[in-house]
Amino acid sequence: MKNINNEVFLNKISQRINNGEFDSMFVVPFMTRNLLISSIKNHLNERELDGRVRVLTDKEISDCIKETKEIATEILKAYIANKFMEITEDGLVYTELGLQAVKYSKSQ
Numbered sequence: 001m002k003n004i005n006n007e008v009f010l011n012k013i014s015q016r017i018n019n020g021e022f023d024s025m026f027v028v029p030f031m032t033r034n035l036l037i038s039s040i041k042n043h044l045n046e047r048e049l050d051g052r053v054r055v056l057t058d059k060e061i062s063d064c065i066k067e068t069k070e071i072a073t074e075i076l077k078a079y080i081a082n083k084f085m086e087i088t089e090d091g092l093v094y095t096e097l098g099l100q101a102v103k104y105s106k107s108q
Contacts, residue, residue, distance in 0.1 A: 006044045009055040013040055025065050029092060030079075031072035039064040039071075 016022070017033050026032070043056060043064055056064070076092075079085040084098030094102065 005055060006048060010037075010041055010044060013037075013056075013061070022065065025069075028069050028072040028076065030075040031068055035071060036064060036068045039067050 014037050017036055022033075022036065040056065040061065043060060047054075047056075076085070079098065080087065082097075083095055084101055085092055085094055
């Protein structure tokens with residue numbers, strides 16, 4: 001990001017996200033603060049490439065939250081489809097295969 005206004009905006013919105021200001025909107029497993037920050041950064045980069053320099057509006061931030069939710073939902077669907085997680089009467093649980101994948105990813 002070359003535009004100083006975008007960098008300042010990203011830093012401020014990242015602080016708000018990391019302070020938990022948007023946590024109530026995280027309603028899907030795998031919807032994380034880092035994923036939301038990445039979405040916002042991507043939107044800022046797209047604006048910069050198009051020559052637009054103003055920061056994101058509240059609606060555009062809401063769009064980023066919606067995008068984050070959609071991505072998290074697709075991740076969840078992939079975990080279920082690949083049998084890493086399953087839906088039980090107790091809710092979402094990792095399968096044995098999923099637990100092995102988590103252990104492997106932590107060892108890398």
